[in-house]
Amino acid sequence: MTPETIDQIFVITKHWLLGYVPAALQPIVSAILSVVPILLAFPLLFAITTVLERKGLGRIQNRYGPNRVGPLGILQPMADGIKSLTKEDVVPRAADQIVHFLAPILIVIAAFLAYAVLPIGRNMVVVNLNAGLLYFFAIGSMVELAVFMAGWSSHSKYSLLGAMRAVAQMISYEVPLVLASIVVIMAAGSLSTVAIVEAQTGYTYTFPHWFVFTPWGFAGFILFMIAATAESNRSPFDLPEGESEIIAGYYIEYSGFKFALFFLGEYLGMFATSALAITLFLGGWSAPFSWLTWIPSYLWFFAKLLVLIGIFIWIRGTLPRLRMDQLMGMAWKFMLPMTLLNLITAGVWHFMPGGILRWIVCTAMVVVPCILLSRSMKQGKTLQVRTYRYAE
Amino acid sequence: MSQLNAYLLVSALLFSIGLAGALLRRNAILVLIGIELMLNAANLNFIAFWRYGPNPAALTGIMFTIFSITVAAAEAAVGLGIILAVYRHTKSTDISQMNTLKG
Amino acid sequence: MFLVFLILAALTILGTAAAMGLRKPIHCILALTVGLVGLAMLYLLLGAQFVGFTQILVYVGAVAILAVFAIMMTQGGKMNIEPHPEKPSSSTLLAGGAVAGAVFAVIAWAILSNSPSGTTTPAQPSVTVVEIGQALMHKYVLPLEIMALLLTAALIGAVILAMPKEQEKS
Numbered sequence: 046m047t048p049e050t051i052d053q054i055f056v057i058t059k060h061w062l063l064g065y066v067p068a069a070l071q072p073i074v075s076a077i078l079s080v081v082p083i084l085l086a087f088p089l090l091f092a093i094t095t096v097l098e099r100k101g102l103g104r105i106q107n108r109y110g111p112n113r114v115g116p117l118g119i120l121q122p123m124a125d126g127i128k129s130l131t132k133e134d135v136v137p138r139a140a141d142q143i144v145h146f147l148a149p150i151l152i153v154i155a156a157f158l159a160y161a162v163l164p165i166g167r168n169m170v171v172v173n174l175n176a177g178l179l180y181f182f183a184i185g186s187m188v189e190l191a192v193f194m195a196g197w198s199s200h201s202k203y204s205l206l207g208a209m210r211a212v213a214q215m216i217s218y219e220v221p222l223v224l225a226s227i228v229v230i231m232a233a234g235s236l237s238t239v240a241i242v243e244a245q246t247g248y249t250y251t252f253p254h255w256f257v258f259t260p261w262g263f264a265g266f267i268l269f270m271i272a273a274t275a276e277s278n279r280s281p282f283d284l285p286e287g288e289s290e291i292i293a294g295y296y297i298e299y300s301g302f303k304f305a306l307f308f309l310g311e312y313l314g315m316f317a318t319s320a321l322a323i324t325l326f327l328g329g330w331s332a333p334f335s336w337l338t339w340i341p342s343y344l345w346f347f348a349k350l351l352v353l354i355g356i357f358i359w360i361r362g363t364l365p366r367l368r369m370d371q372l373m374g375m376a377w378k379f380m381l382p383m384t385l386l387n388l389i390t391a392g393v394w395h396f397m398p399g400g401i402l403r404w405i406v407c408t409a410m411v412v413v414p415c416i417l418l419s420r421s422m423k424q425g426k427t428l429q430v431r432t433y434r435y436a437e
Numbered sequence: 438m439s440q441l442n443a444y445l446l447v448s449a450l451l452f453s454i455g456l457a458g459a460l461l462r463r464n465a466i467l468v469l470i471g472i473e474l475m476l477n478a479a480n481l482n483f484i485a486f487w488r489y490g491p492n493p494a495a496l497t498g499i500m501f502t503i504f505s506i507t508v509a510a511a512e513a514a515v516g517l518g519i520i521l522a523v524y525r526h527t528k529s530t531d532i533s534q535m536n537t538l539k540g
Numbered sequence: 541m542f543l544v545f546l547i548l549a550a551l552t553i554l555g556t557a558a559a560m561g562l563r564k565p566i567h568c569i570l571a572l573t574v575g576l577v578g579l580a581m582l583y584l585l586l587g588a589q590f591v592g593f594t595q596i597l598v599y600v601g602a603v604a605i606l607a608v609f610a611i612m613m614t615q616g617g618k619m620n621i622e623p624h625p626e627k628p629s630s631s632t633l634l635a636g637g638a639v640a641g642a643v644f645a646v647i648a649w650a651i652l653s654n655s656p657s658g659t660t661t662p663a664q665p666s667v668t669v670v671e672i673g674q675a676l677m678h679k680y681v682l683p684l685e686i687m688a689l690l691l692t693a694a695l696i697g698a699v700i701l702a703m704p705k706e707q708e709k710s
Contacts, residue, residue, distance in 0.1 A: 144570065176669050179593040186601025190573060193608055197566060209612070212605060219601075236669050440545075440661055442651055444586070447549045449647040451556055451579075457640035458560030461633060466610050467560070467568055473603065474556055474572075477579055480591075488586045493665035496675050500683075502591050503672075506598050507687050511694035513603045517610040518701035524614040525704070 048339040055082070055343070056168050079171045083160050090350075091312045092122035098358050105362035129305035137298050141198040148195035149303045152310035155187045159317040162238050166330050166343035170239055177238040178230065181321060182223055185276065188314060189215045195307070196295035207294025210369060211278060211285035217376040218275035218282075222318075224384035225269040228261055228391045229325040238321075242329030251335045255328040260407040261391040264415075266326040268384055270356075273318035275372070277311055280361040284369055319353040320346075379418050386414050444485035451478035465523070465530045469516045476509045545585060552578035565611045573604050587664050590672055 050057070059078050066074045096119055100110030111118040136145060162177035164170040174180050189212050196208020230236060233244040247254040256262035275282040286294040296307045323329060327349055330342035367375070390410045397403040455474030462468055480502045487498025524530055555575025559568045576599045583592035676684050 141566075144567075174589065176589045176593055179590065179597065179669075183593045183596035183601065186597055189605055190600060190608075193605065194570065197608075197612075205612075209609075212609075216602075216605065234670075439655065440542075442655065443545065443549075444582075445651045446648060447553065447582075449644055449651065450553055452647070453640040453644035454553070454556050454560055456643055457636055460639060461636040462560065464565055466607055466614070467565060470568065470572055470607060471560060473599075474559070474575075477576065477599075480595075481579060481582065484583055484586050484588050484591060487588070488665065489662060493662070493667075496667060496672065499588055499591055499667065499672060500675060500680050502588070503594065504683055504687060506591075506594060507691065510598050510603055511691055513606060514698045515694050515701070517606055518698040520610060521613060521702045530614045 048341070052167055052341040052343075054341075055166070083171065084157070087157075087160065087313060087316060088309065090316060090347075091309055092126075094312060094316075094354055095125065096121050097354070098361075101355070101358045102362045105359070126305070129302055132301035134301045134303065135298075137200055139200045140298060141200065144194050144198035145298075146303075148191050148198060149299065149306035149310065151191040151194065152188060153306050153313070155184050155191060156310045156313035156317060159184045159314070160320070163317070163320045163324060164239050164242050164329055165346050166341065169330075169343060173237060173239050176236045178226060178236045178241075181238075181317075182219075185222075185314075185318075186219065188310075189219075191310075192295055195299070199295070199298035201298055204295050204297045207285045207297070211295055214278070214282065214285060214369075214372060214376075215276055217373055218272045218380075221268055221376060221380035221384050222272035222276060224381070225265045225272060225387065226321075226325055228265045228384075228387055229256055231388070231391055232256060232262075232395070238324050238329075242324055242331065245328040246331045248335035253328055253331060253333055253335075255326065255331075257326040257328075259394065260404065260411050261387050261394055262326055264383070264387050264390070264411045266322065268380055268387065269322050269326065270353075272376075272380065273315075273322060274357065274360065275376070276318060277315040279315060279357060281364040281367050282372055284366060284372065315357065316350065316354070319350055319357070322353065323349045374422065379422055382418060383415060387411065439489075441485060441489040444489075445482065448478045448481040448485065451475075451481065463531050463533055465520045465532050466517065468532065469513065469520070472516075473509055473513060476505060480505050541585075545582075548578050548581050548585065551575075552582065566608065569604055569607050569611065572607075573600055576600055576604070587666070590667075590669055 059075070062078060063071055063075055096111070099121070100112075100118060103110030111121045114120045114124045136142065159181055161171045162174055162180055192211050192215070193208050196204045196206075196211070199205075229241060233241040235241065235244075245253065245255050252258070257266045274280075278285055286296070296304060299307060323346065330346045332338045332340060332342075332345055390407050393410065394403060394407050397406065452475050455471045455478060457471075458474065459468050459471030462471065483498040483502045483505070487493055487496075490498070520530060523535065527535065529535075552575050555571050555573075555578055558571035559575055562568045562571060577596065580592045580595040580599075583589075583595060
């Protein structure tokens with residue numbers, strides 16, 4: 046078993062299975078064989094992530110996470126699944142029945158559709174679209190409509206308020222998300238995710254050519270991750286679903302399995318944007334050093350995905366929630382100018398000859414506006430020692 | 438009936454549905470949506486002729502459609518802004534009640 | 541392939557007909573979304589990938605959400621607006637339907653009577669995004685710049701139109 050065989054084991058298995066199918070049915074069976082691993086792997090990752098998140102958050106908050114079900118609490122997702130399947134499904138009488146039913150289904154469908162263009166390993170992408178990145182963002186914009194459907198159909202003030210906040214936040218942060226990925230499109234010269242990963246597979250002196258190791262790539266990666274956190278409504282941007290503000294936001298009136306579907310959709314969306322960040326900036330399935338390429342490509346992909354999920358959980362446990370006006374101000378006044386300046390920096394990087402001067406100029410072009418913009422966003426407030434006033 | 442004719446018939450049907458909606462609905466927003474539907478029907482026409490036409494390499498149909506989608510989005514934004522401004526004034530979106538120039 | 545076209549065309553036409561026919565405005569917009577997605581898939585069937593995905597991104601992701609927000613803000617606080625108590629009178633319906641039907645009949649007659657010569661369908665043209673980009677930058681650069689100006693004007697105009705006016709203190 047050479048490393049190449051282990052790397053391509055899934056592709057070889059698929060071709061071997063296709064050999065047993067008559068030629069007329071081959072396209073359909075090929076499509077099914079490509080899609081079924083995704084339908085199995087990512088919900089499994091979702092189950093693992095729920096345990097990781099609860100235990101990780103618990104440890105950050107100086108407590109144990111769930112530790113009753115199974116050793117160290119690893120079988121907790123099974124208990125959660127049984128609970129959500131057996132809970133009574135309460136639908137408000139004044140709710141719009143059809144729309145109420147379709148909203149969680151639409152979210153899950155949109156979240157699954159986004160995985161079709163993500164390369165999980167070498168030669169392992171479901172469909173290699175020429176405009177793959179555009180497809181991903183188009184599917185992402187369908188999630189907003191589903192969120193609004195959920196909030197509207199529940200016929201409750203809190204859910205409508207949560208839905209409006211969530212949709213406003215998601216469309217505001219979609220702009221920096223797309224602009225931060227345009228830098229990568231400029232550098233790789235193609236919208237196809239496979240071509241973008243291929244552009245990052247070279248090594249110089251054992252260091253990889255990932256885009257995150259350039260000034261514009263690093264800034265783009267940070268901006269993309271902030272926008273991705275806001276797009277999936279995760280802390281610190283989870284005002285629409287904040288439990289202490291508006292209880293559960295747009296999915297208050299959902300219970301049982303539909304709530305679990307919303308949860309699944311949100312986490313799958315988080316995985317999809319993390320996987321896209323890995324594809325665009327972190328080199329997709331390529332290994333970090335040239336002497337590590339014997340490890341299969343899909344293992345590298347999932348390792349990077351787990352690292353990014355860990356970072357999401359870490360940020361959730363550490364940072365406080367942003368207010369709505371702070372959130373929107375950051376999107377339009379900080380991230381949008383930064384992404385546009387990042388574009389100019391990437392252009393300068395492309396046209397300057399290689400060398401240390403290019404690094405200095407581009408790093409300055411990224412760091413100086415960041416400092417200036419964040420100074421202006423502070424609105425003249427300086428950090429002070431916290432004082433308390435008590436009611437007498 | 439060739440394939441091009443099938444697409445053109447679908448586009449004509451979409452256009453007449455949009456026209457019927459724009460003529461018959463009383464909510465101003467739905468009239469705007471009818472107009473958007475007519476623009477979409479024209480886009481389908483362009484793409485169908487690009488595909489089955491004599492010179493697909495010139496990309497004329499695709500270019501026209503891209504610009505048409507952009508213009509339609511801009512027009513929808515401004516149109517909805519106008520509807521909101523009128524609503525703030527007259528507290529209604531019923532176009533049959535907006536029959537005076539007063540106010 | 542013709543079966544796929546029939547299914548998609550039926551989905552599109554049903555979605556748009558429902559968009560124009562349903563009573564509650566929110567249901568109309570959701571049916572419109574179905575119709576627009578069907579239309580995008582028709583574009584994909586015709587081989588215009590870029591246009592199909594742009595259609596979903598712009599129409600479903602922006603225009604439909606704009607319309608939904610506008611409906612929500614123009615309902616005066618009522619969540620499920622009652623359908624207008626007075627439906628349009630049957631003579632209005634008849635007149636409108638007749639006009640739309642006449643338009644469709646004329647266009648369909650024009651289509652079916654002028655069949656293009658040659659029954660061979662040309663091969664599927666393959667257009668890459670690179671070619672679209674180069675066409676935008678070389679041949680169509682003037683419309684591109686004008687479109688940028690148009691979008692800026694529309695953005696500023698929509699913000700000014702929808703901004704609430706300051707109340708005058710009397």
